[in-house]
Amino acid sequence: MKTVQTIQPSVDGKGLMMGRKGYTDDYKEPGSLIIKILRSPYAHAKIKQIDSSKASPLPGVRMILTAADFPRIPFTRAGQGYPEPSPHDKFVLDETLRYVGDEVLAVVAESEEVAEKALSLIRVDYEVLEPILDFETALDHPVLIHPEPEIKEMFPIGFDPKRNLAASYQMEVGEVIKELAACDTIVKSRFFTQAQAHVMMEPHAVNARIDYQNRLVIYSSTQTPFHIRRIISQALEIPISQIRVIKPRVGGGFGGKQAIHGEMFAAFVTWKTKQPSTLVYTRKEVFSSTYTRHPMRLDLTLGAMKDGTLKAIDCQVLSDTGAYGEHALTVFMVTGSKVLPLYNKVSAVRFGGHVVYTNHTPAGAFRGYGAIQGNFALESAIDMLAKKLKMDPLKLREMNMMKEGETSPIFAIMGEGTAGTAMIMDTCKLEECIARGKALIGWEDKYPRFQETKTTVRAVGMALAMQGSGIPLIDMGSATIKLNDDGFYNLLVGATEIGQGSDTVLSQIAAEVLETTLDKIIIYSSDTDLTPFDVGAYASSTTYVSGNAVLKAAKALKAKMIDKAAQLLEVESDSLVFDGTMFQDLKTGKSISLTDFSNQITYSKQQEQLSATASYVGHKSPPPFMAGFVEIEIDKQTCELSIEHYVSVVDCGTPINLKLAQGQVEGAIVQGLGMALTENVKESSQGKLLTGDLLSYTIPTRKEIKRLTTEFVSSYEKSGPYGAKSVGEVGIDTPPAALANAIENALGVRITSLPLTPEKIFFAMKEKRSNNE
Amino acid sequence: MLTEDPKSVILGGGLWLRLSFSEVSTLIGLEKLGLDRIEEDDQWIKLGSQVTLRDLQTSTPLQSLAGGILSQASEHIMGIGVRNVATIGGTICGRYGFSDLLTALLALDARLVFFKTEELSLKQYLAKKKPLRDILLSIRIRKTPGAGYFHKISTTALDFAILNLAIARRAGKYKIVVGSRPGIAKCAENAMEYLDQIENPSESDILKATQLALEELTFSTNLKATQEYRQELARVYVERGLKAVIGLEY
C-alpha cells in the first residue's frame, strides 16, 4: 500500500465543491442574538460619555456592552501557547481607543436590522487624543499609547510601554563593527515593508450556544481552538472545563485566524444571556479591525571581500505592531532567525531593534511571519552586493549560503521568546534548488535582461528563502486513532485544517502506517472536547509536528492491533505480520482478516476498543529551503510590469502529497507577489484605512498570474514524517526580493520599499535620469 | 414618480446601490420596458439603456465598431457577474470618474435619448452640473467606419483605472478621450482639432497633438496615482494610441 507521495485528492474537496454545510456561519443557531461592534472613528481617543438612551429602548435591543461590563483583565489575543511571548495589553473593551476600528462597545439585538439601527442611534462623546501614525517617531514619543498600569509581559520580551515599546531585542555573534571595518566592500541600505492584509475568502465568524449540560459551545473560524478556549477562560473568568470550542471548516487563515477576535463577545453574550449569539465580521472589519502584517523598517549592512566572501551581516529592525503587541516579539525574531542563517559562513552577525506601538490596526501573525520582511532586505542587499562586486548574484549566493550538514550559531541563540535550539541542517538542497531553477527560468540566456524593444524590456531576478517547521520544544501536536468494526479508523486530531490540506495529509500518514487506503481513515479536526491537544495551524507546524504525532499514534495502534490479533489467534506477536487487510502468523500460517478481527473484538471475542494517542514536540525545526526565480516584462516608459513566469524550486523534504504541497507553494507565491506588487496600503492623515475593502485593496487576480512552475528537489528529512518538512510558509518569502532584483536587472534602479509599484519605479527612473544629467 | 420624490432612484444594474446611496424611498426598475436590446440600422447602432456590459462585450456589431473600443472597455470592467448585471444606462447616469465605458462612449460620440428631455450628446450630458431627473432610454452611436484604440491602466484586472483612454479616427475625424484623471472622462479638443486638419499625420504631428492634449487636460492626485504619473501615462498612451489608429509603429 502506498498512500504518501502519491497523488491523492483531498478528503473533503468533493463535499465542499457541492456546497455542503461546513463553515462557521452555517452552524449558527436559528434565532441567535446578533452582535455588532461600534468601532472607533479616531486613531486615538478617550470615551468621555456614551449616550445609548435612544438605542436601549428599541424593541429587540438586548444589551449594549461597554468596558464596565467586562472584568478588567489584561490579556493578549495573539493565540499562542502559554505563557505567551506577547504582552498582555488588551482588554475586551477599554475607555481608551487606540486605532480607527478599535472596539468602542457592542450592541446585542434580536435582528441584524435592529442592531444596525441601534448602532446608528448611539452617541459617543470622544476626547480626541494625538495619534502616533508614523512608526519611526513612536519610540519615546511624548504621546503614550499604553499608559494603563495593569498591562504586563509574561516573561522578559523587552516590553517597556513607557517608551511605546512592545518588545525589543539585541544579539551579536562575533564583532560586526570590527569585521565590517576590515571588508573590501560594504552595502548598506534601508528597506520598508507594508501592512499587508491576509484576505482569506471567509471573513472571521463565530457563534455560541449553551448545550444541555449548560456548557458554552463556540463555533469559530479559527486556527487555534485550544488557545481560544484558554484565552476566553482567562479573560472572561469562565471555568475552562465549561467551554467547548469547535473549529468547523475554515475558509482560509494565513495567520489571520491565529488570534482571537469576535470570540470574546460571542462567548460573553451567550454565557450571560444563555442564548445563542453570532458575530460575523464584514470585509471592512476584517481589513480595519483584525490584523495586518507588521510593517517594518530594516537597515541592512553587508560586508564582503573582493572575492565575494561575505564577512558580516548587520540587520537592525524597527517593527510597527500597531495598537496592541500581538506577535510583536516573535514576528520580529523570525525576521532574523529564519533569514540570516541563509548565509551562515559570516564571521559576525548582528540583529536587533525595537517593536513599537502606534495607532494603527494591530499587526499579527501572517504567513511568512517576519521572514518575508527580512528576506526582502537581505536578498535585495545580496544582489546589490553582487552588482558592486561585479559578480553573478547566483555565484555570490552559492559561495556563501547554507549547505547540507552545516549549521548557524543563530539557531541556538534566537528562539521565539526563549533561546533557540541548536541544529544541524540534515537536509538543505539549496544548491540543487538553484541549479534547477536556473535551468527552468533560462538564467544563462536571460540574465540580466533580454528581448529589449523600443518600449519594453524583459529581465530575470531571483532570491533564496528558508523558513522553519514548527517551534522546537514549544509546539505540540497530538493524535488519537481508533479502530472500528469492519476495519476502518477514526483519526482525531487537534491540528486545524484551514484549507491547507492538513486533514488529507494527516490521513495519508495514518493510512501509510496502517497500510490502508485513504477512504478507511475518517479524520476529524478539531474540537476541544473530542480531539487531543494541538497548538493549532501556525508556524508551519502541521505536517512536521502534528504529522509526527499521527505517525506515532498510528504506529502505536498498529502494535496494539498485532498484539491483540496474536492473542485472538493464540500465536506469538513476534511472528505475526499485518499487511493492512490480513494478519498472518509466519510460524503457524494462522490468519484473520482485519474485517473479521475488528468485528470480533467489537462484538464477540475478547472485546476491546483499540485506540492509541500520541503527542509530538519537535526537538528541532528543520527549515524548508527554496529558490524563487522570476521573469518580468517592464514598459520602459510607464514602468508597468507583468510577471511572465515564476519558478519555485523547493526543498521541503519529501512532500506527503505532491499536489497539495504544490498548492501551498503556488498560493504563497501569488500572495507574496501581491505583497511585492499590488497590495498598496493607504491611510488618511488621521489614520483611517483608505484601502479597507476589496475595491481599493487589490490582491492579484488570475489575469496577473500567467505561468508558475513549481518543482520539489529530491530530499528526505529523517526527523519528519516520511521525510517531510514544512511547506506552508516558505513560498511567500521570495517574491519581494526576486521582483526588486529583476527590476534592477531590467532598468538599473533599485526599489527598497514595498510594494514595487510602477509609479515608484517611474520616479526612481526619473531620478536616475536627472542624476545622469 | 421620479420627478416628484427626490429620494427615488432609477435602477440601472443596481449593484452599487448600497455603496452609492444611504437612503432611497422608491426604486424604479426599467426591466419591463424592453430596453435591453442592441439594434442597428444602416447608420446607427442603438443600445437600450438596460443593455448589460456583458452584452456590450460580446456584441458582434460593437466588436467591429471603431476597433471594438466599447467592447474592450466593457471587457476590462470587474468580473463577469458584475458585467452580467451592470448596465450601460447605470454607468452613464452614475457619472463615475473612473468609468472606462464613458471614455469609450465619448470617443464614439454617443448620443443619449431620454424620456422627456430632448436628445443630448454624451459630452453635453456630462457637462451638466447636476444629473437629469429623467429616464435614459437609449444610446445611439453612428456606424461610421474607422479605427479605434482603448487602453486602461490599472493595478490588477479587477481594479478601477488609474487612467483610461480611448482614441477613435473615423471619417478623418479624431476623438481623443482620457478618463480617470481621476476626474471624469474628457475630450482633448485642441488636439482633436489639430489632427482633424491634417490628412496624413506624421510622427511629429502626433507628438504635437499629444502635447496639446497634455496642455488642455487636467490631472490630479488620488489614492491610485499622483498627478505627475498620470500625466506621464497620458503622454505615453495618447501617443501610442494615435500611432495605432493612424497605422504607425510604436
Add this chain to the structure above:
Amino acid sequence: MNINFLLNGTLKVVNICPGEMLLDTLRKLDILSVRRGCDTTSCGVCTVLLDNKPIPSCSFLSVRADGHAVTTVEGIPEEAEKLAKCFGEEGADQCGFCNPAFSLTAYAMKQEKIVFDEQTIKDYLVGNLCRCTGYLSQEKALRKYLGVDQ
C-alpha cells in the same frame, strides 16, 4: 412583499423586505453554499446563476429575481461532482469557501458558445478571486472539466 422564483427548478414563494439582497434571501432558505466574501461585488464568492448567467448575489436585490430562475450549486450536483474530481486531481481545492461559486461560473461558461482558450477562461473567471491556490491549478482542472485539456 412576496416574490416568486424558481430555485434549482422548484418554485419558491418568499416573503422579503424591499431592500433585501438575494444572498440573504437564499441563506434564509438554507442555501448555505452561497456565501458572503466582500459585499462590494469584488470577490465572486456569492455568485449564483440568474437565468443561467453568473451574478453577484450580495448586491442583487431579491425583488429583481421575481419571475426568474436562480441556480445554486445545490441545483447542479452532477456538474459540481465532475469539477470536484478535476480539482482533486490537480490539487486545486484548498479552503473551499469559493468553490461552489467557481463551480457555478464554470458551469455557466461550459454552456456558452465560446472558445475555451486561456484568455476566455481568465476573462470568464477573473471575478472569482482565490487567495489559496495561485489560480493555475484551478484553471488546469477547469480545462479538464471543459474537455479542452492539452
